[in-house]
Amino acid sequence: MTLYLDSAIISEAEEASLMGWVKGITTNPTLLAQSDSPPETTLKKLVQLTNGPVFYQLMATDFDEMLTEGRKASEIIGSQTVLKIPATSVGFQVVARLSVSITCSVTAIYSASQAAVAREAGAKIVIVYVNRATRLLGDGIALVRDMASVLRGSDTEILGASIKSSEEAAASLQAGAHHLTLPLAMLKAMATHELSEKTVEEFAKNGIGLKI
Numbered sequence: 618m619t620l621y622l623d624s625a626i627i628s629e630a631e632e633a634s635l636m637g638w639v640k641g642i643t644t645n646p647t648l649l650a651q652s653d654s655p656p657e658t659t660l661k662k663l664v665q666l667t668n669g670p671v672f673y674q675l676m677a678t679d680f681d682e683m684l685t686e687g688r689k690a691s692e693i694i695g696s697q698t699v700l701k702i703p704a705t706s707v708g709f710q711v712v713a714r715l716s717v718s719i720t721c722s723v724t725a726i727y728s729a730s731q732a733a734v735a736r737e738a739g740a741k742i743v744i745v746y747v748n749r750a751t752r753l754l755g756d757g758i759a760l761v762r763d764m765a766s767v768l769r770g771s772d773t774e775i776l777g778a779s780i781k782s783s784e785e786a787a788a789s790l791q792a793g794a795h796h797l798t799l800p801l802a803m804l805k806a807m808a809t810h811e812l813s814e815k816t817v818e819e820f821a822k823n824g825i826g827l828k829i
């Protein structure tokens with residue numbers, strides 16, 4: 618399992634890097650628009666802040682332009698590139714073409730059948746917007762479960778995105794998500810429990826340890 622930061626804000630990527638357990642960064646056009654640098658500069662900075670994958674989502678919608686954009690992103694990000702390609706008819710064609718040379722994920726997947734098509738097209742990762750799916754379809758966790766069932770036995774892995782609580786994060790993993798991507802605040806929330814803090818306070822009050 619891998620936890621990724623879902624952000625293009627450099628200060629957040631720096632903080633996630635210091636955590637030591639966040640192993641890559643996912644971006645999308647909306648997140649890149651929140652950065653104060655042009656996308657090319659932001660992506661180069663993000664690459665410096667992680668040893669793991671840096672995901673870039675294609676904006677173009679025309680087949681040839683998508684190929685060009687994907688190759689350009691790969692030149693900027695280098696060996697850490699994972700392309701995020703939207704789950705559209707042309708998107709699947711682009712995955713089939715680019716996945717032979719660049720790691721591809723398919724994003725904005727809303728059905729188990731789209732996950733199966735993504736796998737056949739050569740995607741290594743399928744991205745499911747868990748909370749959005751709950752809001753739009755009724756049960757995002759059930760969608761993760763269905764996707765996991767369809768992909769069982771294949772190399773294609775599920776990345777859960779649009780996670781709004783620690784409980785939703787855990788439920789996504791239990792349902793079969795291999796990885797999660799989360800905003801910085803959600804990563805911190807995942808690592809925190811009030812009882813852990815209370816327990817530490819208790820030890821601090823009553824215990825002793827090595828002199829340092």
Ligand SMILES: O=C[C@H](O)COP(=O)(O)O
Nearest residue numbers: 623644645746749778779
């Ligand atoms: O890249 C996709 C985002 O993770 C979706 O999250 P959101 O539903 O919070 O916008």
